Amino acid sequence: MTKLKITETSLRDGHQSLIATRLTTDEILPVLSEMDKAGYHAMEVWGGATFDTCLRYLNEDPWDRLRKVRAHVKNTKLQMLSRGQNILGYRNYPDDIVERFHKNAIFEGIDIVRVFDALNDIRNLKKTIETVKSEGAHCQCAISYTTSPVHTKEYYVKLIKDFENAGADSICIKDMSGILLPFDAYHLIKAIKKVTKLPLELHTHCTGGIGEMTVLTAVEAGIDIVDTAISPLSSGTSQPATESLCLALRGTERDPGLNLDSLNNIADYFKDVMKKYEENGTLNIKVLMTEPKALIYQIPGGMLSNLLVQMKSLNAVDKFQEVLDEVPRVRKDLGYPPLVTPMSQMVGAQAVFNVISGGRYNIIPTEIRNYVRGMYGRPAAPISDDIKELIIGNEEVITVRPADLLEDSYDRLREEIGYLAKSEQDVLSYALFPQVAKSFFEKRDSGDVPCCHTASSNRTL
Numbered sequence: 001m002t003k004l005k006i007t008e009t010s011l012r013d014g015h016q017s018l019i020a021t022r023l024t025t026d027e028i029l030p031v032l033s034e035m036d037k038a039g040y041h042a043m044e045v046w047g048g049a050t051f052d053t054c055l056r057y058l059n060e061d062p063w064d065r066l067r068k069v070r071a072h073v074k075n076t077k078l079q080m081l082s083r084g085q086n087i088l089g090y091r092n093y094p095d096d097i098v099e100r101f102h103k104n105a106i107f108e109g110i111d112i113v114r115v116f117d118a119l120n121d122i123r124n125l126k127k128t129i130e131t132v133k134s135e136g137a138h139c140q141c142a143i144s145y146t147t148s149p150v151h152t153k154e155y156y157v158k159l160i161k162d163f164e165n166a167g168a169d170s171i172c173i174k175d176m177s178g179i180l181l182p183f184d185a186y187h188l189i190k191a192i193k194k195v196t197k198l199p200l201e202l203h204t205h206c207t208g209g210i211g212e213m214t215v216l217t218a219v220e221a222g223i224d225i226v227d228t229a230i231s232p233l234s235s236g237t238s239q240p241a242t243e244s245l246c247l248a249l250r251g252t253e254r255d256p257g258l259n260l261d262s263l264n265n266i267a268d269y270f271k272d273v274m275k276k277y278e279e280n281g282t283l284n285i286k287v288l289m290t291e292p293k294a295l296i297y298q299i300p301g302g303m304l305s306n307l308l309v310q311m312k313s314l315n316a317v318d319k320f321q322e323v324l325d326e327v328p329r330v331r332k333d334l335g336y337p338p339l340v341t342p343m344s345q346m347v348g349a350q351a352v353f354n355v356i357s358g359g360r361y362n363i364i365p366t367e368i369r370n371y372v373r374g375m376y377g378r379p380a381a382p383i384s385d386d387i388k389e390l391i392i393g394n395e396e397v398i399t400v401r402p403a404d405l406l407e408d409s410y411d412r413l414r415e416e417i418g419y420l421a422k423s424e425q426d427v428l429s430y431a432l433f434p435q436v437a438k439s440f441f442e443k444r445d446s447g448d449v450p451c452c453h454t455a456s457s458n459r460t461l
Contacts, residue, residue: 002224003253003254003255003256003257004224004225004226004249004254004255005041005224005225005226006228006242006245006258007040007041007042007043007079007201007225007226007228008038008040008042008229008230008242009203009227009229009238010232010233011023011028011044011045012044012046012047012079012080012081013044013227013238014229014230014238014239015233016048016049016050017236017237017238017287017302018236018237018238018283018287018288019274019277019282019283020049020053020282021048021050022053022058022277022282023273024058025065025068025069027273028065028069029068029072031266031269031270032069032072033072034262034265034269035073035076035262035266036074036075036076037075037259037262038076038259038262038263039257039258039259040076041077041225042077042078042111043076043077043078043079044079044227045066045069045078046066046069046079046080046105046110047080047081047082047088048080048081049088051088051429052089052433052436055436055437055440056433056436059443059448059449060449061440061444063104063108063423063425063429066078066108066109066110067108070108070109077111077112077138078109078110078111079110079111079112079113080105080110080112080113080114081115081116082102082116082128083115083116083118084115084117084125084127084128085124085127085403086117086124086341087101087102087432088432089432089433090341090342090345091342092124092375092376092402092403093403093406093409093431093432094403094406094408094409094410095406095408096408096409096410097408097409097428097431097432098128098131098403099127100410100424102128102131103131103135104424104425104428106136107135110137111137112137113139113140114140114142114172114174115128115129115139115140115141116141116142116143116144116172117144117377118144118340118342118343118376118377119337119343119377119378119379119380120143120144120380121377121378122162122166123377123378124377124402124403125141125163126401127403129141129166129168133167138170139167139168139169139170140168140169140172140201141163141166141168142172142173142174142203143156143160143171143172143173143174144338144340145173145175145176145177145180145338146177146179146336146337146338146339147179147298148331148380149336149381150336150380150381151338153187153188153191155380156188156192157191160195161195161196163198169198169199170198170199170200170201170224170225171192171196171198171199171200171201172200172203173185173200173202173203173204174203174340175202175203175204175205175214176300176338176339177298177300177301177303177339177340178204178206178208178210178211178294178295178301179208179294179298180210180214181210181214181295182210182213182214182216182217183217185214185217185221186217186218186220186221189202189218189222189223190221193221193222200224200225201223201225201226202214202215202223202226203226203227204239204240205238205239205301206234206235206236206238206239206290207236207237207291207294207301208290208291208292208293209290209291209292210295211239212244212245216248219254226240226245228241228245229242230242230243230263230266230267231243231270232267232270232271233274235288236287236288236289236290236301237287237300237301242258242263243260243263243267246258246263286305287301287305291304293324297324297327297328298328298331299324299339300339300340300344302344303339303344303345303348306345307324307351307352310348310349310352311352314352316355319355319356322355323348323351323352326354326355327339327347327351329351330347330350330351331347333384333387334350334372334379334387335379335380335381336379336380336381337380343371346367346368346371349365349367349368350364350365350368361391364391368391369391369392372387372391372397373397373398374397374398374399375398375402375405376402409431410431413427413430413431414427417430417437417441420438420441420442420445421441426441
């Protein structure tokens with residue numbers, strides 16, 4: 001077996017998992033040259049919640065962050081996480097927005113686009129795959145890993161072949177809930193390796209206390225790449241620690257061979273940075289605690305926390321256990337969707353309503369109705385006629401690719417946002433987060449935040 005490759009997640013999923021994606025660009029830039037010397041296969045630096053958080057909370061332009069990171073990282077591939085037809089938002093966007101967004105991301109320095117769909121519906125990935133490939137970047141297709149009677153090893157092996165046929169350059173097992181058990185990982189990786197020669201990567205979380213065990217069995221099974229986070233931004237609801245894995249494999253045939261001096265310097269830097277987030281309360285001790293219930297209820301750690309917050313706001317904490325028990329029932333009703341954005345939020349909200357309203361499906365959010373209509377894609381298991389009738393009555397369920405029903409919207413949005421948009425990237429920011437982006441542009445125009453459009457971002461409006 002060849003040496004293991006490492007993707008460093010601290011600049012995206014690490015701080016998204018532990019401190020709600022609050023690292024600023026100014027906190028990221030000083031350590032990049034050291035990270036570039038570490039020998040990583042890639043650094044995940046963009047996508048996920050970073051885009052929304054930059055605009056909404058940090059008064060930063062996420063496109064400018066990407067440009068600055070790329071300017072400092074000369075030797076290491078930069079990676080982003082995309083939700084395919086959802087891009088970085090929470091609904092399906094038209095193909096013209098999907099295409100322009102990914103072209104701009106690659107134009108500004110992204111080398112690897114990891115793309116996933118919450119329902120593992122390959123139709124929701126095709127436009128992203130096609131665009132990434134046409135731009136000469138690397139497209140990594142990710143399984144949204146979950147367990148259910150239909151999410152079998154055979155199901156995932158077939159999905160891998162679908163990814164490969166669609167043009168994937170590599171595959172990721174994306175265990176967003178941290179529920180992939182060590183020996184299940186071993187057997188799944190062995191099965192996938194039998195049907196594809198594409199590089200295989202593992203992404204997991206330490207929420208339930210098994211992350212490191214799962215990574216180690218994955219290494220033994222022949223995984224090519226694993227995601228880790230530098231120690232101050234690791235563990236808990238984040239990924240296993242980079243240095244610890246490197247030391248555990250030191251001197252073996254799978255030794256990643258990273259520069260341990262650089263890793264120590266990176267860790268020392270982030271220890272100082274994280275002190276601020278400890279002191280201001282952004283780093284909640286709960287996200288660092290092991291939560292085995294995540295393995296029992298198959299609920300991501302972040303979803304557990306959000307459900308508890310919702311129950312507190314409704315003065316119904318005493319019914320929290322009822323909600324936890326209701327989540328798997330709702331998930332079964334809805335065809336066993338993986339609990340990843342946006343499905344985790346939707347299933348969680350429906351479970352809360354089912355418990356506090358005094359009857360199941362007395363209150364049904366619009367998103368759930370649209371999901372049952374087929375607007376988010378095709379669930380792994382069919383939804384029963386009884387549940388369909390309960391939620392959407394006699395309405396017909398669509399069978400086409402959901403995005404085929406959406407009209408191109410770039411030109412309309414460009415006209416709508418008007419003079420506030422200084423570039424194509426501004427229009428795309430507005431497309432994803434209209435109110436948040438508009439507010440940011442207004443602050444920028446008034447001088448409250450800097451205008452940061454560099455020459456490289458002057459794509460045609």
